[in-house]
Amino acid sequence: MKKIIIGSLVCVASLYAGSINIAVAANVSYAIDTLKEEFKKSNPNTEVRVTLGSSGKLTAQIKHGAPYQLFMSANMKYPEALYADKIAVTKPVIYAQGSLAYLSNKKQNFNSGINIVKNPNIEKIAVANPKTAPYGKAAVEAMKNGGVYKDVKYKLVYAESISQTVSYAVTATDIGFVAKSSLYSPKMKHFKEGINWTDVDAKLYTPINQGIVVLKEGKKNQEVLAFYDFILSQKAKEILRKFGYLVP
Known part of the structure; x- marks a missing residue:
C-alpha cells in the first residue's frame, strides 16, 4: 500500500x-x-x-x-x-x-478631446471599476482633470476589469475608456484610429x-x-x- x-x-x-x-x-x-x-x-x-x-x-x-x-x-x-x-x-x-484610449464601435469625432463624453449622443460610458482597476482610476482622473466628470458621472457603466471594459465599449455603451494595448489585438483590427478610437490626452492622468x-x-x-x-x-x-x- x-x-x-x-x-x-x-x-x-x-x-x-x-x-x-x-x-x-x-x-x-x-x-x-x-x-x-x-x-x-x-x-x-x-x-x-x-x-x-x-x-x-x-x-x-x-x-x-x-x-x-x-x-x-x-x-x-x-x-x-x-x-x-x-x-x-x-x-x-x-x-x-500603459496609456488610455477612447473606444467606440460607432464613428466618432474626437476633435473635442475629453469633452466628447458630454455629447448628447454619448449616453453610456464604459469605465473599469476605479476602486480595483488602475485604468479605471486613471479614466476617472482624466475626466475630473478635464472638467467633465460631474456632468457625465451618471453615464458611467462600471466593468470589473479593463478587458471587460473593452467588451462593454463595443457592445453595451456608446464609448469607453480602455487600455490602448487592447487596440493592438488582432481581434480589434477593424476598429480604426481616428474613427473608432484615439488616445486620451496623457496630461489628464497620472502615468x-x-x-x-x-x-x-x-x-x-x-x-x-x-x-x-x-x-x-x-x-x-x-x-x-x-x-x-x-x-x-
Whole structure:
C-alpha cells in the first residue's frame, strides 16, 4: 500500500513539474500570449499558467493565500503594498507604462478631446471599476482633470476589469475608456484610429506605471525567476511596444 501511495504522489508531482502560476493584470491579456510564446523559445519545458483580473482583486487573492508566484500589476500601488507586507520578495520594478484610449464601435469625432463624453449622443460610458482597476482610476482622473466628470458621472457603466471594459465599449455603451494595448489585438483590427478610437490626452492622468514582483511562492523557483528576467528583457520590451506600451 505504501508503494502505491508513494507512486501516486510522484505522479501528482510530475504533473506540476515545470509549471509556474502568475497573476496578470487584465490590460496585459492582449500581449501575454505573445510574451509566453517568446519565453517558450528559451524555456520549452516551462508551462506558464496565467490568471487574469483587475490588479485590486488579484492583490486581495494573493493576500488571502492564492498560490501565485509572480504578479504583473497594472500599477505600482499594489505590488508596493505586497512588498511592504513581505508577501512580495522583490522590490517592485516598472515593466511597462500603459496609456488610455477612447473606444467606440460607432464613428466618432474626437476633435473635442475629453469633452466628447458630454455629447448628447454619448449616453453610456464604459469605465473599469476605479476602486480595483488602475485604468479605471486613471479614466476617472482624466475626466475630473478635464472638467467633465460631474456632468457625465451618471453615464458611467462600471466593468470589473479593463478587458471587460473593452467588451462593454463595443457592445453595451456608446464609448469607453480602455487600455490602448487592447487596440493592438488582432481581434480589434477593424476598429480604426481616428474613427473608432484615439488616445486620451496623457496630461489628464497620472502615468500608469505597471509593476512586477516575485511573490513568496516563487522565491526559490528558477523558472519563475527566469520569467521575471524575461519580462524585463529587451525581447519582452519589443513585444510590449508593439502592443502600445511605453517601456523603461
